[in-house]
Amino acid sequence: MALASMTGYARATGAAAGAHFACEVRSVNGRGLDIRTRLPPGFDALEVELRRLASARLTRGSVTVSVSVERDTAGGEVFLNRQALETVLQALRDLEGKVDARKPSRDGILALRGVLDQREAPLDPGAEEGLNAAILTAAARAFDELSDARREEGERIGAVLSARIGEIEALVARAEVHPARSREAIEERLRQQLAQLIGDAAAIGEDRLAQEALLLATKADIREELDRLTAHVASARNLIAGGGPVGRKLDFLAQEFNREANTLCSKSNAVELTAIGLDLKAAIDQLREQVQNIE
Incomplete structure (x- = not known):
């Protein structure tokens, strides 16, 4: 389908x-x-x-x-709506002596809307x-x-959705290999920050430095978010390829995409990773806008 x-x-x-x-x-x-x-x-x-x-x-x-x-x-027949006619005549009687105007003619009264009705002859x-x-x-x-x-419009939207999914997949791949995710990179940034704060990073032992770097790396780990985003990409492609009334499922999936992108941004420990997360959110928003049109 x-x-x-x-x-x-x-x-x-x-x-x-x-x-x-x-x-x-x-x-x-x-x-x-x-x-x-x-x-x-x-x-x-x-x-x-x-x-x-x-x-x-x-x-x-x-x-x-x-x-x-x-x-x-x-065809059909014309009939007089006596109730409407009586309403008009009563209104004319109420105006007698109050308005200085010529009395309406018979054809003028009959021309009023609703006084004469026409019915089609029944079949x-x-x-x-x-x-x-x-x-x-x-x-x-x-x-x-x-x-x-x-369906023709759906085919055009499907091409746009596939393009957005490809963009999301490319951004996930960039985050996957980004060097800022490594423990070594985190340790080096921590060393530089300590040097700026106390002037001499050597005042803290290497073991303690490694422990702190490991703790920060654990808090900043986005492995789970990347795995989920990769799984969502595969699910979205399967839904688009399968066709049919999958709009609700794609809309739910777009919400899940956005949830993982938000978590990635919150865990980011580098400007470059944050930029990737923001690009992800922009691509996901574009995806969801198109999904709203799918049956």
């Missing part, structure tokens, strides 16, 4: 039972799978099936499904069933196109 992004858009159109329709689906990042539908009046029965189509293809993302239907020919059961089936077929096509678009 390939990696998939959580963002995408697709549209499918069709015609049936004397009507043209369009189905649009769009998705953006989300913690889980959140499906919202926007359907024209009279088509609420399609919602369950549209949700099923989405769930069968997607596992994460905030998804909006919009359906619009337009009849090919004018016979067979035509309605055919239209609903055609809309669902178009919706399935739109969801397939959306899935393809998300």
